[in-house]
Amino acid sequence: MKNVILKQATIIDSESSFHNQKMDISIENGIITSIEKSAKNTQNFEEILLNNLHVSQGWFDSSVSFGEPGFEDRETIANGLYVAAKSGFTDVALQPNTYPILDNQSAISFVKNKANGFATNLHPIGALTKNSDGEDLAELFDMKNAGAIAFGDYNKSIENANIQKIALQYVQDFEGLVISFCQDKSLKGNGVVNEGVVSTQLGLKGIPAMAEEIDLIRNLSILEYTGGKMHIPTLSTAKSVQIIAAAKKKGLNVTCSVSVHHLTLNEKVLEGFDSRYKVAPPLQTESNRLALIKGITDGTIDMITSDHNPIDIEHKKLEFDLAKNGTIGLETAFGMLQNVLSTEIIVDKLVNGKTIFGLEKNSIKVGNKAILTMFNPNQTLTVTKENILSKSKNSAFLGQTLKGIVYGIYNNGKVEL
Template sequence: MKLIIRNATIIDPNGLHHNQKRDLKIVGKTIEKIGLNLPSEKDFEEISLENLHLSKGWFDSSVSLGEPGFEDRETITNGLLVAAKSGFTSIALQPNSFPVIDNQSQVQFVKEKARNNAVNLFPIGALTKGSEGNDLAELVDMKNAGAIAFGDYGRNITNANLLKIGLQYVQDFNGLVIAFSQDEKIKGSGVVHEGVVSTRLGLKGIPTLAEELMVARNLFILEYTGGKLHIPTISTAKSVELIKDAKANGLKVTCSVAVHHLLLTDEKLIEFDTRLKVSPPLRDEKNRKALIEGVLDGTIDMITSDHNPIDIEHKKMEFDLAKNGTIGLESAFGALLNILPPDVIISKLTNGKATFGVENHEIKEGASADFTFFNPNLEWTFRKENMLSKSKNSAFLGEKMIGKVYGIYNNGKLVLA
């Protein structure tokens, strides 16, 4: 494809052209020229959009798509289209499918389904067989097949020795272990954050201790073993503090926070809306503010949508019985601009590439063309027609959005929303 992008404000905090308005000439997968008033050329398509901004392509470190096994929730083909129209040029695919992605053939299957797509799909392999927490999965084989990290989605590794062995084992190939942190015994039958709201609603609570105890344990194991650990979707002030101290002590630990934990609190649960049932649960305002501070001071390395499509049969039911999860790709950018400046958002949507070993292409002549297009100033409301996923379980339905994604350019392909 041959393309000229007109009058794009480049948002690239550490790049050569940050906050500069430029034209970009793209041939295939390569940036040929960046400059002012580039001449039109025969056979070149041109893009000129209102208040067009351009950044490095965004990366989401936690996306679930269902396929194989749960195609009624989402397929890989449609899920990647959703990602593209939401501004993401690369996603890390969680292994919570059926069967679980816990071997070489499953990694190859999802990669083949995503081949020749505008969005890069990077599989996360399950750390344990079937994500059951009993035995390590085929980590080396999955690494060789293309897995970029290993973790059991939404499941705590109860066996501390198994996590220890996993962290030691992957060091042979510089692997990354993901450790979702929530003590199941302390969580018990809890479904929401333990506090004033849970008491008022009569719902069983999940104390912050359930997360913090496991974060502390996992960091102690990391200190013993060495290696690299990623703690996803933290939700409490104490978790931020524990990880901050661990980093100060030289541990190789990174963490993420989900968009919904930065924007929403348990006060939204007043109508028992199961779209808001997520894991970890929405916390109170004190914890929400601490998470934002963790983003701003650099303790939290990346922001994820934690996109998890759930079919209506498993969402539209009693709160206690409904499955956890919200879709989040479509609303991520528009929601975040309510609380964070564009530069910070772009950094947190691209920094994760370094942690997961995904190439973060520079915006410069001769580099690979890997862009996200957006307008940071449009105000709108997120409605059902804005949900592009097969499942419609969005926690942000009816919420105010700021900023609109126009699309992406990656792998020589243009996708516009």
């Protein structure tokens, strides 16, 4: 256990009585022991003094892919957790899109064991269906017992409405959370970008916005019938935000997230046919991007994810049609978000998702466990391949200016700076 004093740290935590105050935070054996204007270091703790240091509750990312097992060339669990810590995330939810798919108890146990001893906690998401093929439910209860925090097939909608219905009914016995990616397969067809003016100009096959919206309406109708808890990941259209708002007003137990790239980029970046911008769901129009920001600020959208998805160069640096979907995003999440949202809103949306996924959430006060993110909201940095820590370099944010940098975290009694 690392005993430290965080010197002159501005606390960003709306649940803390020290919100927006510059204080010294003493941490002993992983517990916050004092918060005061100037702490006396009588026990020779390590002092951490960083330029314009800001501290918040530890951040949570509800959607990361690491590759291991099966795709270690894209990212290993060890390097992925190191990157997450350096990016400010004390907790990450690991998607099941490995090889083999995380669809059983032993697979969940494997990744949990691999993640032992790191500053960042890894929480596996179990596949909803066997091999994520949408046909038969996976071993949901067994995976829950092994440590899975939710169930979903990454970037795949469940075509069979009855499977969706049975899953929502089944998980209620143990308060499970079903993640439902929304994109009607028949409407998507062979589309690779948003259907509209840009897709027509580029001669690329489009995916209509209603592919997401129709599937979302269907899934919420099933939720209304069955009850249970549903999380909708990576919303991308204005109408989807309206549909979620209406569902919440009805009293449905639904939450949703939006990705950093959908909040900060629009489909105009596709004009160079750069496959780094090929993501699922596709980047949208500027009016949809602005609607997502409004959905964040008015509280309709519950949380923000990096949707970090490392892809090896052999599958990414291809013709746009053939390239795999996905961008890395952990390292650039905070700095990109600061270009479009306030620091307090960003922190709020990166922390509050813990409650939705049943994770520990501790405000910054004496006696609480120290689960902290350290950052400087004012320093700028330009994203280059050289400063990317992920094994894969498929970042949609290369060349972008980040407004704000992350120093690291204090979690599990460890400092990662």
